[in-house]
Amino acid sequence: MNLKTASNHIRRELHPAWVVTRREVRDQFRDWRVIIPIVVLTAFFPYLMNFTVSQILDFVAQYGGEIIGERMIPFLLMIVGFFPISVSLVISLDTFVGEKERGSIEPLLDTPLKNWQLYLGKLLSSTVPPLLGSYLGMGVYLAGLALRGITLPEPAVILIIFTLTTVQALMMVSGAVVVSVQATSVRAANLLASFIIIPSALLIQVESVLMFWGRSVQILWWFVLGLVILSFLLIRAGLSHFQREKLLGREIDVLNFKWILRTFWQALTGKARNPSEWFRISVRPALREMRTAVWCVSALGMVALIVGWNLVKKLDFAIPIDSVQGLNQNLQSMLDLAFFSGASIVMIWLQNLRAVLLTGVLGFLTFGVAGTLPLFATMTLVGYLVHLLNLGGIPMLYLLMMLLPHGLFEIPGLVIGTGAIVHAAAKIITPSNEQTIGEVWLQALAFWLKIILGVCLPLLLIAAVVEAWITPRLLLWLF
Amino acid sequence: MNLIEADALSKTFDDFLAVDRVSFQVGNGRVMVLLGPNGAGKTTTIRMLTSILVPSSGSARIAGHDVVQHPERVRAAVGVLTEHHGLYKRMNADEYLDFFGELYGLRPTEYRQRRDQLLEQFGLAPVRRQRLGEYSKGMRQKLALSRALIHEPSVLLLDEPTSAMDPASARMVRDAIHSLRSRNRAIILCTHNLAEAEELADQIVILRRGRIIFNETTEGLKRKLVGVPEYRILFEESVSERSLPAGDGIRVHSQTAYQAVVEISQPQTNAAEYLRRLVNSGYAVREFAQIEQSLEQAYLDAIRESPENAEGSLT
Known part of the structure; x- marks a missing residue:
């Protein structure tokens, strides 16, 4: 042509x-x-x-x-x-x-x-x-x-x-x-x-x-x-x-609560009879389905890390702690005060849960766009603080040990949570001849909740336990 | 050639079956009237035939084009008069028809010529520059019909074309439908006006709860639903002393001194023969006429919900 x-x-x-x-x-x-x-x-x-x-x-x-x-x-x-x-x-x-x-x-x-x-x-x-x-x-x-x-x-x-x-x-x-x-x-x-x-x-x-x-x-x-x-x-x-x-x-606007609940429940449970069947027939396929979104969000997280790392050149704050000993002293005093207790686990878990929920709310309001912001902000902050502390004299190995034990669960939890909202948003904007816009929204919402309940919540709970009980003790033991 | 073909066409909305395996054909130059109570599935059927709704199952072809595979070609071949005429009230007739002519892909010279012709035909030429908001109901309906005809479609789907029209305008539209039939078109007409249906239909389809319960010619419908044709006989002299002859497809329904009602099956051959028999037997027959069988009665019988009139017994 x-x-x-x-x-x-x-x-x-x-x-x-x-x-x-x-x-x-x-x-x-x-x-x-x-x-x-x-x-x-x-x-x-x-x-x-x-x-x-x-x-x-x-x-x-x-x-x-x-x-x-x-x-x-x-x-x-x-x-x-x-x-x-x-x-x-x-x-x-x-x-x-x-x-x-x-x-x-x-x-x-x-x-x-x-x-x-x-x-x-x-x-x-x-x-x-x-x-x-x-x-x-x-x-x-x-x-x-x-x-x-x-x-x-x-x-x-x-x-x-x-x-x-x-x-x-x-x-x-x-x-x-x-x-x-x-x-x-x-x-x-x-x-x-x-x-x-x-x-x-x-x-x-x-x-x-x-x-x-x-x-x-x-x-x-x-x-x-x-x-x-x-x-x-x-x-x-x-x-x-x-x-x-x-x-x-459609000719009339009628709220059919029965239909809404049935559609949502079926999309959420996949008609499973127990939690293990639910995970097998509903959550696992959903995870596979959102692979692309998870890769994209992971790439975004990497970009945010790099952005945060480079931000140190622009926002160079002086930090009072400049040695491993100083950090360890702080950790020890917190342990002595029973700061890392069962209550901390709940507090850390709820904090991360709040971030995931914020991701969902922002994501559903903006077709996924603003849903990536909490992850982006968190990773930028991580990149920035790691670089800042490293420049301040804290060894990289110490910084990694400060992040990785619980980060191994927390970061995938956040990435998957963000990926879920991006994938749910993609479902909403994908043409569908078979479903009404209401059905598409309900299914997207159910998909997101399924991932949050089945994957993110457990991962973030483990992360909270590790962060409160293992990470600080590991740091004190190693350094 | 069949310009309209529907084969086991069905449409489901969520759990509601609006149209259930509907099949019919409408040939060149023929008018099919679609009858049925409100909610019977007439509009849904029409919308599937215009590729607005996608059939849940079955298929349909309009002027040779599949309604699912080639929706644009189908719509280009169809002229539709919708239930609500849906005019733009701030436009005038010229602008309105030009707009649709352009949307149907006609060249300006074509649609202007066609527009003038239609406005003349429907008597709207004197008010062509008036805002459509100022039009009467009848004028709006005539303009909506002009819109359906602007691209000279080979298939016309008309939903209540004469509703809200005065008798003269309705006659004008019915004459137009007659003339359109002679120009090798297939027409489907949805109406509640049974006299109109009787006048225009070559074929009548009755829908009830989404199903075809009857698909026949007008005469066939009457014959099937009203029963054997009846004849009223008036006599010059009293016949109370005598019994009228019967047998061989003839049954005396009622008899009084000067009048009788007789059922004659196969009237084409038997009616004249029976009259001759009466006269030869010395009856002074003043009048011998078939009783008008009302389509309205036939229609009401067809849609009646009694078990005797269930689908199976009618088709």
């Missing part, structure tokens, strides 16, 4: 999506409920923010707090950009669920449109107009600042805020599609949309804190990366569940 044929083919394939987008956008521009908020948010609101900035700058200057005013300028730019894109959520819910509710989606589904063409057409029509409104609003805000003679943020900061706004809009719309496929009415979709709007608002708060902290706004590029990955995963999940059958198959 030569280039011209390929480009014609792509154009032909994309054309139906474009036809859908064009119709939807034209429809939106005829709807005053969409137009008025966008106009207000792109024209009046930025002007109000300009006024606010100038008032704040004048006020804080009286007390020598110019830095607060400076930090406020990019923050308000972000807010001005965020408000119009919040409209995208409303549009996308209406364009997917609203059409379903009004019955206008069925004639569309009867056409030769492919599922992805319809999805893409609607995704673009929900994202582009609010995003253009957002760019326009930010443009008006920046122009207003320039006209008032207020120093504009650095181009790099402006670029990052524009990029963040773009990926946030994409993330919100792609999340709305996943919600829309599940909901059968706009009312239900609006309720479910809290799962998008609340994390988005929290994200904005975190970004704001980072902006005010201001050590380096460049750190927001990591947010961009995370949001791009999350949007990609949401789009993949949306596409996999955006199927004609699923769009028309």
